[in-house]
Amino acid sequence: KREPVQKRDTMYPHIAKCDYFTVDKINLDGKLFDKMEGFVTEESFLSILVLDGEGTIQNQFGSLSYKKGDSLFLPAGSGSYQIVGRCDALVTTVGKKEDMVSLGIDIGGTSAKIGIVDKENRVIAETKVVTGVKKAEEIIENIAKAALQLMEEHNISMEQCGKVGVGVPGLVDKKEGMVLYSNNLQWENVKLAEEFKKYLPLPVSIANDADCAALGEAVAGAGRGVQNLVMLTLGTGVGGGVILNGQLFTGSILGGIELGHMVIHEKGELCTCGRRGCLEAYASATAMRREAKKVYGTSLEPLEIFEKANASDEKAKVIVHNYIQDLGTGVINLVNVFRPERIIFGGGIAAQGEVILQPIRERMEKESFGGNYSEVPELVIAEMENQAGMIGAANL
Numbered sequence: 001k002r003e004p005v006q007k008r009d010t011m012y013p014h015i016a017k018c019d020y021f022t023v024d025k026i027n028l029d030g031k032l033f034d035k036m037e038g039f040v041t042e043e044s045f046l047s048i049l050v051l052d053g054e055g056t057i058q059n060q061f062g063s064l065s066y067k068k069g070d071s072l073f074l075p076a077g078s079g080s081y082q083i084v085g086r087c088d089a090l091v092t093t094v095g096k097k098e099d100m101v102s103l104g105i106d107i108g109g110t111s112a113k114i115g116i117v118d119k120e121n122r123v124i125a126e127t128k129v130v131t132g133v134k135k136a137e138e139i140i141e142n143i144a145k146a147a148l149q150l151m152e153e154h155n156i157s158m159e160q161c162g163k164v165g166v167g168v169p170g171l172v173d174k175k176e177g178m179v180l181y182s183n184n185l186q187w188e189n190v191k192l193a194e195e196f197k198k199y200l201p202l203p204v205s206i207a208n209d210a211d212c213a214a215l216g217e218a219v220a221g222a223g224r225g226v227q228n229l230v231m232l233t234l235g236t237g238v239g240g241g242v243i244l245n246g247q248l249f250t251g252s253i254l255g256g257i258e259l260g261h262m263v264i265h266e267k268g269e270l271c272t273c274g275r276r277g278c279l280e281a282y283a284s285a286t287a288m289r290r291e292a293k294k295v296y297g298t299s300l301e302p303l304e305i306f307e308k309a310n311a312s313d314e315k316a317k318v319i320v321h322n323y324i325q326d327l328g329t330g331v332i333n334l335v336n337v338f339r340p341e342r343i344i345f346g347g348g349i350a351a352q353g354e355v356i357l358q359p360i361r362e363r364m365e366k367e368s369f370g371g372n373y374s375e376v377p378e379l380v381i382a383e384m385e386n387q388a389g390m391i392g393a394a395n396l
Contacts, residue, residue, distance in 0.1 A: 021094045022119075028053070030086030031252060037203040039162040040078040044095025048072040048083070055085015080203060101156060103147055103164040103200070104394030106209060107131070109184040112143045114150055115390035116161075121220035123387050125154045136179075136190040144199035163203040164196060165393035167212030171256060177206050180254070205396035207248070208256050209389055213382075214241025215248050216392030217344050221383035226341040230334050231382070232259060234327075234347035237272065238280040242338060248396075260284070264329045282326035285349060291319045302349050320355075328360040335368045335376060346382035353381055 016023040026036050030053070040046050048057070054067040059074065059081040066072060066087070074081060076095070083089070101124070106113040108131070115126040129146045131139045151161065170182025177193025179185075193204040207215075214231035217223045223231070227246045233239040238260030242249040250256055260280035261273055268277030269287070281287055285302050292300035295315045300308075308316035331343060345356070357379045364376050384391060 015090070021092055024091045024093075026083065026087070026089050026091055027247075028055070028083065028085060028087050030055075033247065034084060034086070036083045037080065037163060037205070038083075038091075039080050039100070039203070040074045040076065041095065041100065041159055042077045044093055045076045046074040046078070046081075047092045047094070048074075049090045049092075051088040051090065053085060053087030053089075055083065055087055058082045058084065082203075100162045101160060102162055102394035103151075103202075104212075104390035104392070105143060105147065105164065105166045106212065106389030106393055107139075107143070107166065107168045107185070108209070109169065112139075112146075113386065113390055114143065114147050115387065115394065116150060116154060116156060117391055117394035121216075121391050121395070123390055125150055126387075126390065131185075133186075136185070136187050136192075137195060139185075140192065140195040141199065144196055147200065158201065161202060163205065163394075163396075164200050165212070165396035166192060166196065166204065166206045167209040167389045167393040168192065168206060169209045171254070172206055172208055173254060174205070174207055174250065177204060179206070207250070207393070207396055208239075208241075210239030210259075211241040211248055211250060211257070212390075212392030212396070213239075213346060213384075213388040214243060214344070214392065215395055216384050216388035216390070217346070217382050218243045218246075218248075218392075219395050220391050221388060222344045222380045223342060228338070228340045229342045229344060229377075230259070230338055230340045231344040231346060232283075232331075232334075233382075234283060234285070234345060234349040236285055238278075238284050238330075242340075244338070259330075259334065262330060262333055264326060264333070279326070279330040283323065283330060285347075288319065288323060288349075291322070292316075295319065306352055306355065324356055324359050325363075327356065328363045331360050331379075332364055332367050335364060339375075340377045342378045342380060344380055344382050346388065350381050357381075 014022045015025055050066050050070045052068050056063050056065050060079050102117050104115045104117045112129045115123040118124050127150050129143050168179055169184040171180045179187050179190040179192050181188050192206050196204045223229045229243045231241050240259035242257055261278045263277045264279050265277035269281040270276055271278035271281040288302045289299040305316050305319055309320040361379055368376055
C-alpha cells in the first residue's frame with residue numbers, strides 16, 4: 001500500500017517496532033554500564049550489529065569476542081545471554097519478543113509487591129507478600145515462591161519471562177547483586193540476586209527502591225518523553241532517583257545517589273542518618289510531624305496540617321510555608337547540579353499538588369543559577385503510584 005511520508009507516534013523505548021520484530025539500541029560504556037542481559041526464546045532469534053567498541057557475548061554454549069563492524073546471530077532457543085564490554089550496538093529481535101514479560105519486585109519495610117510487567121511496561125498481574133521480621137533468606141524465599149505462584153496463575157512459563165528486577169531500600173552493590181546495608185529491613189551483606197536465583201533461574205538485577213521508582217516513572221509515567229529527570233519521593237523520609245541521558249544514574253562508586261541527604265541547613269535538625277541539616281530532616285512527613293508537635297504539643301499528620309493551613313490556621317500556615325521553602329531550597333540545588341528537563345514529586349505529601357509546586361516554581365525561576373538567562377525544568381506529580389517501583393525494577 002503506497003502512502004505519503006507520515007509522522008508517527010514515538011516507539012520509545014524502541015528504535016523501531018512492529019508485529020514481528022523490534023530494534024533496540026544499547027550503549028555500554030565499559031564502566032558504569034558494562035553489561036546487558038537478555039533471553040532468546042524458542043520462538044524468536046536475535047541479530048546484533050556492533051556499531052562501535054569491543055567485548056564478548058556469552059551464553060550457555062560459550063563465549064565469543066566482538067568488535068566494531070561485527071554482526072552476531074543468536075538462533076531460536078539460545079536462552080540467556082550476556083553482552084559484556086564497551087559497545088554501541090543495534091539489537092534486532094525477530095519473533096515473539098512482544099510476548100516476553102519481566103518480574104518486577106519492590107521490597108519495602110513490611111511488605112513486598114510483585115508484578116508481572118509486559119514489554120509495554122504494563123503491570124498485567126500483581127500480588128503482595130508480608131515480609132515481617134524474618135531472616136533475609138526466609139523473606140526472599142517467600143517472595144520468590146509468591147512470584148512463581150503468580151506466574152502459574154496467569155499461565156506464564158519460565159521461558160516467557162526474560163528477567164527479574166528487584167528494588168530494595170538501602171545501600172546496594174548492583175554489580176555483585178548484594179544488599180550491603182538496609183536499615184529498614186535490618187539486612188547486612190545479603191546476596192540478594194544469588195538467593196533469588198535459587199528459586200527463579202533467570203537473570204536477576206537489583207537497585208535501590210527509590211531509583212526503581214524513578215525509572216518506573218521515566219518509562220511509564222510522568223517522565224515519559226524526556227531523557228533527563230529527577231524524582232523526589234516525599235514520604236516518611238525523602239528519597240529520589242536520577243535519570244541522565246535515558247539511563248538510571250547511580251554514580252560510578254558504591255554509595256548510590258541520596259538526594260534526601262544533601263545538607264540545606266548546616267548544624268540544623270538531626271536527621272535519621274545521624275547527620276544534621278539534611279533535606280530529609282525538613283521535607284519529609286516525619287519533619288512535618290515534628291514541627292506540629294512543637295507548636296501544637298501533639299504530632300499531626302501532614303494532611304491534617306495542610307487542611308488546617310487551608311482553613312487559615314496561622315500556626316499551620318507557618319509550618320506549610322517553612323516546609324515549602326526548605327523543599328524549594330533542595331529543588332533549586334538539584335536544578336543547579338543536574339539541569340533536568342523535568343522534576344517529578346512522589347509520595348504522600350506530593351498529593352498536595354500545586355499547593356507545593358507553584359511556590360517552588362516561582363522560587364526556582366528567580367533563584368536558579370542563571371536567572372532569566374537559563375531554563376528551568378517542569379515540576380510534575382508522579383503518575384504510577386504504587387506500581388512505579390515494580391515497573392522500574394522490571395526495567396533494570
